[in-house]
Amino acid sequence: MMKTQMLKCLPIVAMILGSMQTAQAQENQQTISTEVNPPLFSGTSGFRKWSFGLNVGALAPFAAIGGKNDFSKWVPKLGYGASIKYQASHGFGIQLDGVMGELAANNDKLVNGAAPVSPYRSFLTKMNWSASLSGVITLANINWSQMNTTIQPYLTVGAGGVSYTPRTINNAGISEGMSPKATAISFFVPVGLGVKMNLTKSVNLDFGYTMAYVDNDNIDGYYKAPFIGDKYSYGHIGLEFALGKKSKPQMAIHNPPAQLSREMNAADAKMQASIKTAEENLSRKIAEMNALQTEMAKMKMDSDGDGVSDYFDKCPGTSRSVKVDGAGCALPVVVPNKDTIIRITNNYVITEEDRKIVNEAIRNLEFEFSKASIRDRSFPYLNRVAEMLVLKGFSLKLGGHTDAVGSNAANLILSKSRAESVKSYLVSRGVNYGRIEAVGYGESQPLSSNKTAEGRQKNRRVEFTLY
Numbered sequence: 001m002m003k004t005q006m007l008k009c010l011p012i013v014a015m016i017l018g019s020m021q022t023a024q025a026q027e028n029q030q031t032i033s034t035e036v037n038p039p040l041f042s043g044t045s046g047f048r049k050w051s052f053g054l055n056v057g058a059l060a061p062f063a064a065i066g067g068k069n070d071f072s073k074w075v076p077k078l079g080y081g082a083s084i085k086y087q088a089s090h091g092f093g094i095q096l097d098g099v100m101g102e103l104a105a106n107n108d109k110l111v112n113g114a115a116p117v118s119p120y121r122s123f124l125t126k127m128n129w130s131a132s133l134s135g136v137i138t139l140a141n142i143n144w145s146q147m148n149t150t151i152q153p154y155l156t157v158g159a160g161g162v163s164y165t166p167r168t169i170n171n172a173g174i175s176e177g178m179s180p181k182a183t184a185i186s187f188f189v190p191v192g193l194g195v196k197m198n199l200t201k202s203v204n205l206d207f208g209y210t211m212a213y214v215d216n217d218n219i220d221g222y223y224k225a226p227f228i229g230d231k232y233s234y235g236h237i238g239l240e241f242a243l244g245k246k247s248k249p250q251m252a253i254h255n256p257p258a259q260l261s262r263e264m265n266a267a268d269a270k271m272q273a274s275i276k277t278a279e280e281n282l283s284r285k286i287a288e289m290n291a292l293q294t295e296m297a298k299m300k301m302d303s304d305g306d307g308v309s310d311y312f313d314k315c316p317g318t319s320r321s322v323k324v325d326g327a328g329c330a331l332p333v334v335v336p337n338k339d340t341i342i343r344i345t346n347n348y349v350i351t352e353e354d355r356k357i358v359n360e361a362i363r364n365l366e367f368e369f370s371k372a373s374i375r376d377r378s379f380p381y382l383n384r385v386a387e388m389l390v391l392k393g394f395s396l397k398l399g400g401h402t403d404a405v406g407s408n409a410a411n412l413i414l415s416k417s418r419a420e421s422v423k424s425y426l427v428s429r430g431v432n433y434g435r436i437e438a439v440g441y442g443e444s445q446p447l448s449s450n451k452t453a454e455g456r457q458k459n460r461r462v463e464f465t466l467y
Contacts, residue, residue: 037249044089047251048244053083053206055238059101059127061220063211063231070222070230071105071123072116078102079127079234085136087251093136095156097190097210101127103164103232105220121173123220125166128183130212132160132190138252152253156192161185162214166221178221186216196240198253204240209233304328307434323393326430331393350466354388358464361385365422365462372417374425382422385464386429393435397465398422400440401447403456408442416440418462 038046059079062069079101087093106122107115134156165183168176178184194208211233217223219230242250264271299311305320306313306328313328323331361381367374374382389396400415419438427433448455 037254044251046248047087047254048242048248049087049251050243051085051087051204051240051250051252052243053085053238053240054081055083055206055208055236056080057234057236057238059099059103059232059234061103061105061125061230061232063213063233064209065211067231068228069105070217070220070224071118071120072107072111073105073109075104075106077104079236081234081236081238083238083240085240090251090254090256091138093138093252095134095136095158097130097132097134097160099127099130099234101234103127103219118171118222120168120170120176120222123166123168123222125164125219125221128163128165130160130162130188132158132188132212134158134160134190134192150198150253152196154194154196156190156194156208156210158190160188160190162188162212162219164219166219168221176221178218184216184218186214186219188212188214196252198250199239201246201250202242204242204250204253206236206238206240208238209235307432324432325390325393326427326432331391349392350394354392354394354466357381357384357388358466362462362464367418367421370414372414372421374421379425382425383429386426386431389426389431389435390429393432394466395435395437396426396431397437397467398439399463399465400438401445401459401461401463402443403459404443404446404450405456408444412440412442414440415442422462 057079058076060074060076061071062074079099081097081099083095083097085093085095103125104123107118107120109116135158137155139153139155163183163185166178170176190210190212192208192210194206196207197205199205212231214230214232217227217230219232299309301310302308302313303310304313304316304318306318306322306324308324308326308328310316312326315324315327315329318324318328318330325331361378361384364381365374365378385396388394398419400417400419402411402415404411406414416438417440419440423433423436423438426436443450443459446455446459447461448458450456450459
């Protein structure tokens, strides 16, 4: 199969090499002419912007950055393609690419010392055609001292469609086609990088690598959970031919900084004035930053040590032993009734009524699904908790918990976010920020089994602890 593909691609390789030889011969035979560089900021009409390319390379059903693969060992296959590009600016172009070839892989490679568990032994997919439109970003021009650079690294990203016909070989050695039809067309996103080298004024050598992410899980003929889209990559070498008059430079290789340097040698006085203006602007920015730092220092300062910044403290000079609210003012001392059942903790009086307010808030605390946003019906109960904390100066610990649905890392973040959301709301109601602690435990402390809906409901909670 590989030999047959090589024979099919021999005309393309010969065309690429022949074109390169012809271009070099013409370049040597012609009288060397001086390229006319358009003035800076004069638009793009003085450049060659259109080009076409031919390429050949290897296709493989994997991506270099990793990810899910349905088969353990990919097999490189010959691919070939063509492109048309429009260079819209020095750093950005739009390129239409077409690629054909085959994709193949098998399960010969062991995974953790054992053969992969799969109903299929291998697959071979014929890529009937693929077409994509991509943006091409030139990252930098190498050799900044020259007007036209010789090497240009680039990145590409775009969208397109691919037509493919997969066939699999099952473990019994029987060839199977794709159901319900043999050929499919899917959307894909190509992401690539590469480097171009200038051989002549009109010919560039192109080395590139593209990873294609397909919006389907059947390019290898195998639907496999969790049904994440397949991917493939195409590493290629090719030639790019610039179109238009040779008296005009290629926009992609033209080096505006070098041209700017030459033109600025004649405008040194203007540049000096610009530098002076820039220095004045910098001095002004530094002064603004210093003023901002002074404001920030004021916001951080707490002269009376009551836990409220001087910037927000409406009652400065409060003694450190006095409990204050969110505005830094002393809280009233509440004397409990004689028949009140109380518990003394850290010199604060916590009554049964206080615990009832907290328990009602816990029972009626609801969040949006999979979010940290508190539902409106919970606010009246949280308001009563806030009023109690402001009035009596209690401290509160909020412990967020989740069920076991989803990853532990995601649940830990969600539980912490929900506890912080309750804290933020209570602070907005005047509670001292420093008296509330928000902790997330994720799924680590379940109250009930996560195997039932009722148990998971009990495990999704935020616990309030007064002290």
